[in-house]
Every structure is written in C-alpha cells, then in structure tokens.
Amino acid sequence: MSENIQAVKVLSKTTWTPNLFSFTVSRPDSFKFTAGQFVRLGVNPSKLQHYKQLNDPQSQTRAAEQAPDEDIFRAYSIVSSPFDEVLEFFSIVIPDGAFTSQLQHLQVGDELLLNTMPFGFLTLARYQKPHPKDLWLLATGTGLAPFLSMLQDLKTWEDYEHIVLAYSARSFEELAYVDKIQQLQDDFGSLVDNPARLIFIPIVTREPMDGALTERLPKLLLEGSLQKRAGIALETDSAHAMLCGNPEMVEDTKEALKTLGMVMNRRGEGNIAVENYW
Ligand code: NAP
Numbered sequence: 001m002s003e004n005i006q007a008v009k010v011l012s013k014t015t016w017t018p019n020l021f022s023f024t025v026s027r028p029d030s031f032k033f034t035a036g037q038f039v040r041l042g043v044n045p046s047k048l049q050h051y052k053q054l055n056d057p058q059s060q061t062r063a064a065e066q067a068p069d070e071d072i073f074r075a076y077s078i079v080s081s082p083f084d085e086v087l088e089f090f091s092i093v094i095p096d097g098a099f100t101s102q103l104q105h106l107q108v109g110d111e112l113l114l115n116t117m118p119f120g121f122l123t124l125a126r127y128q129k130p131h132p133k134d135l136w137l138l139a140t141g142t143g144l145a146p147f148l149s150m151l152q153d154l155k156t157w158e159d160y161e162h163i164v165l166a167y168s169a170r171s172f173e174e175l176a177y178v179d180k181i182q183q184l185q186d187d188f189g190s191l192v193d194n195p196a197r198l199i200f201i202p203i204v205t206r207e208p209m210d211g212a213l214t215e216r217l218p219k220l221l222l223e224g225s226l227q228k229r230a231g232i233a234l235e236t237d238s239a240h241a242m243l244c245g246n247p248e249m250v251e252d253t254k255e256a257l258k259t260l261g262m263v264m265n266r267r268g269e270g271n272i273a274v275e276n277y278w
Helices: 057-066 141-150 154-159 178-189 217-223 225-230 247-259
Strands: 005-017 020-026 038-043 072-077 086-092 111-119 134-140 162-169 197-204 239-245 272-276
Touching: 072 086, 072 111, 072 141, 086 141, 134 141, 141 162, 141 239, 154 178, 162 217, 162 225, 178 197, 197 225, 217 225, 217 247, 239 247, 247 272
Parallel strands: 134 162, 134 239, 162 197, 239 272
Antiparallel strands: 005 020, 005 111, 020 086, 038 072, 038 111
C-alpha cells in the first residue's frame, strides 16, 4: 500500500434519500487540508460488513459476484471543516457506479482507505487579498460539500460582508443539510467580530416548495431573480463567485456570470472559480 494511503473507520452514516447519504470517518492526525479541497477515498467491497453478513449460500454467491476483492478509489470533496476531528463526505448513489453502488452499503465500523494527499483549487486561498465584500457560493446536489467546509472555517466569516449560498436540487427531499445551513450563522458567525451575513437561497427545480426558487441558476442570474432574493447586487468589483456541482450547471452558470461582466479567476485575479463535481 502506498505510504499516502491510510485506513480510516466509518463513524456514522446519515441517509437523506434512497440515493443520497453522508458519512463520517476517523481523521488521521497527520492529515491536513484546506476547506474546498478533495481527497481520494477507497473501498474494498469484499471487506464491507454488508457482504460478510450475507450468510446463506445463495447470498454469498451473489456477494462474491457483487463484491470484487479490489480497492476502488474516487475523488470526494470534504464537507467537514479543516479543524474537525472527523472527516465528513456527502455522496450520491450512481446506479451501476462501481464505487458508489458499493459505498451505499457502508456501515458504522467499516474500513475505508484515505489517500492523504488533498487536491483541488476551489479554495478561498486562490483569491488575492483583500477580498471584495461579497461571496457567492452556487451549488447543485452533492456539489454543496466544499461550501459547507468553507462555511465551517472562521476565516470565511471574517473575510466577507455577505455570503450568498444558493443550493439547487431537483426535489425538496434532495435538499440535504438545510438544518445545518440554517444553524451556521449562529454557530460560526458568533465566533468572530463583525461576521459576514449568510443569505441562504434554496432552489428546488422539479416540484413546488415554499420559500424556494424554482428556476435553474443561470436563468435566475440572468433575469436578476437570484440577486433580488439575496437582496444585494452581483457586482464585478465587489464579488467572488464559486460554482460546484453538475458539470453542465457549472458551464452554463459560468457563461451567465461572464455575461454579467465577471471573469474567470486566474493567478489570484478575477471573480469566478469552478469545480465540476464529476
Ligand atoms: P442534477 O441533475 O445534477 O440536479 C441537481 C440540480 O442541478 C437540479 O436542481 C437541476 O435542475 C440542476 N441542474 C442540472 N443541470 C443544470 C444546468 N445545466 N444548469 C443549472 N442547473 C442545473 O441531479 P443530481 O441528482 O445531483 O445528479 C444527477 C446525476 O448526476 C446522478 O444521478 C449521477 O448519475 C450524476 N452524478 C454523478 C456524480 C459522480 O461523482 N460521478 C456525482 C453527482 C451526480 P433540473 O431539475 O432543472 O435538472
């Protein structure tokens, strides 16, 4: 096993919908990362308790077919803060996906592998200081993860005046972490002087939901409804915008932001930073 790979234990699991779940694992003492970064997580399906617990011969035959004895790795963005004692991840189950179709069977006590080399540039450190006053975080689905990590880092609350978190899911039940988001201002904003104000905008696109916007992000930006709901303008000289989630959303929203005069962030300068979640 490479020296960067360490075994970690599953400590908890939260199921949001049949296809969406979160889990926490133990954090090796030496593992450091910046909010917004990714790591590679590995699973060896044949070692999951789920398969070991299938006792009857028929199930075992099925398990042997379903649970290959090999390590499978995938990139995951970290939900928890760089200062937490545990590492949290947010996952979708991809039908027939080699990794997540195994990972969905995770149980507390299972062992995963963690490649302790974090990577990715969707971090606030990529922007030159001083920061402008507004931070716009635009996510779809599990692309919410890096923003939750940033919002649990006190520096984020110190560096901006307004933080807009717009989070789009197909249905109300797929809008995960809403209670936690609503608690963030109290939990983290109270720890710094003059904290940013968090403006949370839920978006549900395939069913009506009280209090949520219903259109896709690029349309909301171009027609100005997102800015209207936020109660602040989106101005090129006073805003950073970060996008994470569905690659098509990232592409379309990036174009919408460019139409509004924003520019891609390169070498510290420019507003827009993006990460495709898959
Ligand atoms: P999704 O299709 O990404 O939808 C989530 C939200 O994003 C919805 O509100 C959706 O609006 C919106 N959206 C989609 N395309 C958009 C665009 N071009 N511009 C603006 N908004 C857009 O749903 P999901 O359930 O999170 O993911 C769907 C599938 O993606 C999964 O079933 C899986 O196969 C794949 N996926 C793969 C990975 C991976 O790691 N490989 C990770 C996550 C997801 P609408 O309702 O209008 O479409």
